[in-house]
Amino acid sequence: MNYVTQVHESIQSIEKTQWNALLSCQSEPTPFMRHEYLNALETSLSAVKDTGWQSHFVTLTANNTLLAACPLYLKSHSYGEYVFDWAWAQAYERHGLAYYPKALVAVPFTPVPGARLLAQSDALRVELLKEVLRLCESWHISSLHLLFTSPQDQVATQALGLMARQTVQFHWQNPHSPSVLTFDDFLMTLNQDKRKKIRQERNKVLQAGVTFTAIEGQNMTEPDWDFFYRCYSQTYYEHGNAPYLSRAFFQQQASLMPQNWILFKAHQGGEDMACSLIGLERHPVTQTPTVAYGRYWGATRRVDCLHFEACYYQPLSWCIEHGVERFEGGAQGEHKMARALLPVSTHSAHWLAHPSFASAVENFLEREGQGMNEYLEHLKSRNPIKVKP
Numbered sequence: 001m002n003y004v005t006q007v008h009e010s011i012q013s014i015e016k017t018q019w020n021a022l023l024s025c026q027s028e029p030t031p032f033m034r035h036e037y038l039n040a041l042e043t044s045l046s047a048v049k050d051t052g053w054q055s056h057f058v059t060l061t062a063n064n065t066l067l068a069a070c071p072l073y074l075k076s077h078s079y080g081e082y083v084f085d086w087a088w089a090q091a092y093e094r095h096g097l098a099y100y101p102k103a104l105v106a107v108p109f110t111p112v113p114g115a116r117l118l119a120q121s122d123a124l125r126v127e128l129l130k131e132v133l134r135l136c137e138s139w140h141i142s143s144l145h146l147l148f149t150s151p152q153d154q155v156a157t158q159a160l161g162l163m164a165r166q167t168v169q170f171h172w173q174n175p176h177s178p179s180v181l182t183f184d185d186f187l188m189t190l191n192q193d194k195r196k197k198i199r200q201e202r203n204k205v206l207q208a209g210v211t212f213t214a215i216e217g218q219n220m221t222e223p224d225w226d227f228f229y230r231c232y233s234q235t236y237y238e239h240g241n242a243p244y245l246s247r248a249f250f251q252q253q254a255s256l257m258p259q260n261w262i263l264f265k266a267h268q269g270g271e272d273m274a275c276s277l278i279g280l281e282r283h284p285v286t287q288t289p290t291v292a293y294g295r296y297w298g299a300t301r302r303v304d305c306l307h308f309e310a311c312y313y314q315p316l317s318w319c320i321e322h323g324v325e326r327f328e329g330g331a332q333g334e335h336k337m338a339r340a341l342l343p344v345s346t347h348s349a350h351w352l353a354h355p356s357f358a359s360a361v362e363n364f365l366e367r368e369g370q371g372m373n374e375y376l377e378h379l380k381s382r383n384p385i386k387v388k389p
Helices: 016-024 035-043 086-094 122-138 151-159 183-187 192-207 222-238 247-256 306-322 334-339 355-380
Strands: 004-008 053-055 057-062 065-070 073-075 102-105 143-146 163-173 210-216 261-268 271-282 289-299 326-331 342-352
Touching: 016 035, 016 065, 035 247, 057 122, 065 122, 086 355, 102 122, 122 143, 122 151, 151 163, 151 342, 163 334, 163 355, 183 192, 183 306, 192 306, 192 334, 210 306, 222 247, 222 261, 222 271, 222 289, 261 306, 271 306, 289 306, 306 326, 306 334, 342 355
Parallel strands: 102 143, 289 326
Antiparallel strands: 004 057, 053 073, 057 065, 073 102, 143 342, 163 326, 163 342, 210 261, 261 271, 271 289
């Protein structure tokens, strides 16, 4: 097929309707790959060259129709990625080589698996990746990394010989059982010790006089967003870091993508004191929520087990009530297994220009992959779900 390859420094030069239509055709779309989301990262100055994220959106078009597209960032560091390659960068530095800038096909600050190489067909997805690799070679980039890829993306990366890497996240899957209609029903599917522990944790929050309100994004007011951002920022500052995302970014989410968010706000003594903000994927026709994503949280007061209540139990209860297919708990966190979020593999793909370093990384990834498989088997042996007789 004849097509034109273009590189755009801003997603604003790509027609929003065409980008989102292409995303909706993928097997694993997420709201975080929508034009509005990526544009908000750019225009809010959260993911731009000055913060180490220089954008180059790559497109394949024919007759003014978007056939394939992906975000491509040139990175001057490895922050905000959640697939860690600091050791690779240090090895380059020890040998007097430049690892940065590197190239990244990913969503900044967002460890959510899903489509990265948007395309109308598998063949076009491979062509898109070929074009990205050609760009990396022409720019003399040290490496290319595709993070949290979909199965469709993995077919393309394997076809072109990129190195595969596996990590682990923890997701809850809706059992869709007629006997699981409430959170208490859900608890009865767990082993007794896990069920007891969750009830104890929830009781501590209840005894502290904390209650919650769930507010879907369309109903969130500006003060709600302001309170959320206060909590979100405080979480970062408590860990010695400035927040990745600006208040302007969330202001755009409120105006452009409110349907993709829900806030769980905690109250104590008549005052708001904590919250968690959860992302939502909705069915394109019915607009019912299908997938929920644990994203951000924060608190202005300390209450024992409040984090578990705000980030897991309140969202899970809402997901059960609304028939949500899956709740993804975010990056890392083995402790999530005790809350019935089970381990799943997540995938990335990597290309290194330097042959010797590529060989060394390939050997490392093979050993790491064996260890990851053993770790997954170990985690599965600790399944908190009751074994059916």
